[in-house]
Amino acid sequence: MDKNQDIPWSLVVTPKSNWLNLNLREIWRYKDLVFLFLKRDIVTVYKQTILGPLWFIIQPVLTTLVFTVIFGNIANISTDGLPHVLFYLSGIVVWNYFADCIKNTADAFKANENIFGKVYFPRVIVPLSTVLSNLVKFGIQFLLFIGVLIFYTFKIDLPAIGLDIIILPFLIVLVALLSLGCGMIISSLTTKYRDLSFLISFGIQLLMYATPVIYPLSEAPEEYRPFILANPMSSLIESFRNIFLGTGEISFSHLLYSLIFTVVIFLAGLIVFNKTEKTFMDTV
Amino acid sequence: MSYISIKVEDLSKQYRLGVVGTGTLSHDLNRWWYKMRGKQDPYLKLTEVNAHSTKASGNYVWALKDINFEVEQGEVLGIIGSNGAGKSTLLKILSQVTAPTTGVFKARGRIASLLEVGTGFHHELTGKENIFLNGAILGMTKSEIRSKLDEIISFSGVERYIDTPVKRYSSGMKVRLAFAVAAHLEPEILIVDEVLAVGDAAFQKRAIGKMQEVSHNSGRTVLFVSHNMGAVSRLCSRGLVLKEGSHFFDGTADEAVQAYGQVNISSTEPDISQRKDRQGMGDFRFTSVRIENEAHQPVEEIRTGSRFFVHAKIKAESISPKKVYAAVCFRDALDNRLFTLSSSLFGKRVSLEGETILTFEVPRMPLSEGLYLCDLYIAEGRGDTLVQDYVRSAFKIKVYGNDYFNSGDPQPVGLDRFYVDFGLVKNHDKEIIGTKTKA
Numbered sequence: 151m152d153k154n155q156d157i158p159w160s161l162v163v164t165p166k167s168n169w170l171n172l173n174l175r176e177i178w179r180y181k182d183l184v185f186l187f188l189k190r191d192i193v194t195v196y197k198q199t200i201l202g203p204l205w206f207i208i209q210p211v212l213t214t215l216v217f218t219v220i221f222g223n224i225a226n227i228s229t230d231g232l233p234h235v236l237f238y239l240s241g242i243v244v245w246n247y248f249a250d251c252i253k254n255t256a257d258a259f260k261a262n263e264n265i266f267g268k269v270y271f272p273r274v275i276v277p278l279s280t281v282l283s284n285l286v287k288f289g290i291q292f293l294l295f296i297g298v299l300i301f302y303t304f305k306i307d308l309p310a311i312g313l314d315i316i317i318l319p320f321l322i323v324l325v326a327l328l329s330l331g332c333g334m335i336i337s338s339l340t341t342k343y344r345d346l347s348f349l350i351s352f353g354i355q356l357l358m359y360a361t362p363v364i365y366p367l368s369e370a371p372e373e374y375r376p377f378i379l380a381n382p383m384s385s386l387i388e389s390f391r392n393i394f395l396g397t398g399e400i401s402f403s404h405l406l407y408s409l410i411f412t413v414v415i416f417l418a419g420l421i422v423f424n425k426t427e428k429t430f431m432d433t434v
Numbered sequence: 435m436s437y438i439s440i441k442v443e444d445l446s447k448q449y450r451l452g453v454v455g456t457g458t459l460s461h462d463l464n465r466w467w468y469k470m471r472g473k474q475d476p477y478l479k480l481t482e483v484n485a486h487s488t489k490a491s492g493n494y495v496w497a498l499k500d501i502n503f504e505v506e507q508g509e510v511l512g513i514i515g516s517n518g519a520g521k522s523t524l525l526k527i528l529s530q531v532t533a534p535t536t537g538v539f540k541a542r543g544r545i546a547s548l549l550e551v552g553t554g555f556h557h558e559l560t561g562k563e564n565i566f567l568n569g570a571i572l573g574m575t576k577s578e579i580r581s582k583l584d585e586i587i588s589f590s591g592v593e594r595y596i597d598t599p600v601k602r603y604s605s606g607m608k609v610r611l612a613f614a615v616a617a618h619l620e621p622e623i624l625i626v627d628e629v630l631a632v633g634d635a636a637f638q639k640r641a642i643g644k645m646q647e648v649s650h651n652s653g654r655t656v657l658f659v660s661h662n663m664g665a666v667s668r669l670c671s672r673g674l675v676l677k678e679g680s681h682f683f684d685g686t687a688d689e690a691v692q693a694y695g696q697v698n699i700s701s702t703e704p705d706i707s708q709r710k711d712r713q714g715m716g717d718f719r720f721t722s723v724r725i726e727n728e729a730h731q732p733v734e735e736i737r738t739g740s741r742f743f744v745h746a747k748i749k750a751e752s753i754s755p756k757k758v759y760a761a762v763c764f765r766d767a768l769d770n771r772l773f774t775l776s777s778s779l780f781g782k783r784v785s786l787e788g789e790t791i792l793t794f795e796v797p798r799m800p801l802s803e804g805l806y807l808c809d810l811y812i813a814e815g816r817g818d819t820l821v822q823d824y825v826r827s828a829f830k831i832k833v834y835g836n837d838y839f840n841s842g843d844p845q846p847v848g849l850d851r852f853y854v855d856f857g858l859v860k861n862h863d864k865e866i867i868g869t870k871t872k873a
Contacts, residue, residue, distance in 0.1 A: 157437055159540040165533055183570040194558040265554045269571055270530035428533035
């Protein structure tokens, strides 16, 4: 029947998909698309605004000020003896990266419905570029944090930054993978069950209170600590603070827990996402 | 040497009717439970054929059912069918936007699709930035796009606006830019859905030229979905007709266009007996009308230059026979009268008694591609006196092809309205270039 069996099929589409069908070669072929999406996400957000990219900085600054007034001055929650601004900013910068990644990837299918409905490209590109464009945003906010940190070193004594800093990239990669995994799971499920998109916006806000963003882990009552530590973000934020501010703790076992948690979530996310991407156009 | 570039085996696609909402979760759980026990999906059995107009009793339909075909490399396959026949679903599967429910599809080479151009344009980005973004979405790499950038920009004809955000573009400019990007893709297999419906006549001509160039010169496979029968018979080497989700006909493009005419057989004989918007005394009334092609098959579409018939059925409301002038008047969509087939032109009247069928025969359809409206008219006197029945827009007739002399070299769309028989000879019969005498 088939005259030319010597030429292999370059594409075979069947109803069933493999569990872990992450076609890395294909993603590599579309690498330019990742960067174009990344550019689109960053360039277009603040087009036709007066302050432009300054908004990347204004947002954490205002949040820090509000937290300083409400949680620091009115509620008087301890900040481990650190200046309020520095303490809150360090938490907010990391937490924002996590929260924004989840919020944006959770939208992946719905927001790109019109593109996904017309053309094929590996769908993973979209959450991937979202995480990367948020990484750029995180980079800018991180520089802001470093600026504030330098400002404070002239005013008060802060412990010198030690060798611990080598784990910083590891922390950031963990945050990225964790949010990517969560985002992929949520985005896959929201294509069918819209309920989740309502849950997610305030769910993330609530989750922040279960993470040591506005309070140090050391101040949490003993009986609550296991719950707080069950949140993989907790040890990541604590470690981040420890590197730069010297408070909080870097616990190997807690980090290992976060690592395992992240890997599991990430793999689960990939599986669910892979299963959904083939048929989501029919349900979205 | 050509090879099979696309092979489709038993491809089917099932859709769920109604709202996805309550019951979704329970169906999913049920489905999962069957799967865990190694049984077939229980909902696959409940599915019906995709007939839109009849009310379905089940919750699931087959948008496509057991489609099989092969496309050779370099072939231009036209896919036609009425609305809802499954064309778009098929293209969606072939372009991997959605997965089939059952069946396999295999391809050799890169597939790119132009399902509605301009996908992924971001209105805040400039034209140039959008070329890159759109190109990358369609599967080009940055360096590929860069090497073709000048070509794309000049093809689109929006050079002046290329550094302006796309939101300031007119819709025509957007489409032209998008098509320019898509036209410069170089996939082995190109899927095109109705892109020719956009843009002005000059741009359409360029777009069609580009498509022909793609298929003929570079040996790429093209799948082309369109409602434009003229474009299909002109561009495609083969045609596939779908009907209610299944395979109806497969053959040459012209045969397929003919076969497609048969698909809509029920609607080719519109019932006009119930029309209220008619004038005249009403002793005799038109009840239905039918168009037939040269092979006497009822159709909706007539190819330019071909023979066709109009059969009008007339019913008597009174007993006394009458002699009337009968006419069919052709108008274009803008209500310009084009020509009339009238018995008054022969100076003769037709006698009507009981039920009568009048057949008008036109040896060669003179009109160019387009949709035309026809009025039916019977009157006892000349000059609109003693009108018996007058039904405006009694039926529509679609004309395609634009190849009046069947020369194989059709006219571009939208230039001439009419074609006439004429002869062209050189040096008094030394060399006959075109038909000398009327057939």
